[in-house]
Amino acid sequence: MRRRASALALAAALPLVLAGCGSSGGHGSADAATGGARLSVTGAYIPLPSMPDMAAGYFVLHNDGDRAATLTGVTSPDARSVSMHQSTASTMVDLPNVQVPAHGTVTFARDGRHLMLMGLHPAPKLGARIELNLRFEGAAPVTVQATVQPLTYQPGQ
Numbered sequence: 001m002r003r004r005a006s007a008l009a010l011a012a013a014l015p016l017v018l019a020g021c022g023s024s025g026g027h028g029s030a031d032a033a034t035g036g037a038r039l040s041v042t043g044a045y046i047p048l049p050s051m052p053d054m055a056a057g058y059f060v061l062h063n064d065g066d067r068a069a070t071l072t073g074v075t076s077p078d079a080r081s082v083s084m085h086q087s088t089a090s091t092m093v094d095l096p097n098v099q100v101p102a103h104g105t106v107t108f109a110r111d112g113r114h115l116m117l118m119g120l121h122p123a124p125k126l127g128a129r130i131e132l133n134l135r136f137e138g139a140a141p142v143t144v145q146a147t148v149q150p151l152t153y154q155p156g157q
């Protein structure tokens with residue numbers, strides 16, 4: 001009877017050890033198995049830029065997982081560089097990274113956080129799709145196609 005109880009205690013302790021391993025930043029598959037960060041992007045668009053060399057990018061980032069993640073950077077095969085910016089009353093500041101809380105949403109929108117794409121090639125046309133590659137700490141990368149929209153476009157729900 002006593003021996004059986006200790007065997008049960010050992011079995012119960014094992015998943016805790018595995019979960020602890022996942023939290024120290026292990027493989028993506030381990031994170032998925034233990035309910036880590038799960039990132040997805042919706043509503044990605046780029047207003048048709050007035051200058052061919054520079055455009056803004058907007059989207060909504062969702063984390064359906066149980067752990068926070070950090071967006072550490074964005075790249076695009078269609079742009080020379082992509083930066084993350086925060087608009088303020090008079091200027092824009094660089095965002096080195098963006099926290100995405102567990103079960104949280106982070107919005108990149110006009111007059112707030114946004115991407116700044118420089119050196120777009122070819123020059124964007126209405127309806128074109130521009131690939132964005134989002135890299136995270138604590139989650140697998142996400143690739144999304146942003147659609148080039150008219151300047152007056154307002155994202156729906």
Ligand SMILES: [Cu+2]
Pocket residue numbers: 085086092114115116
């Ligand atoms: Cu900017």
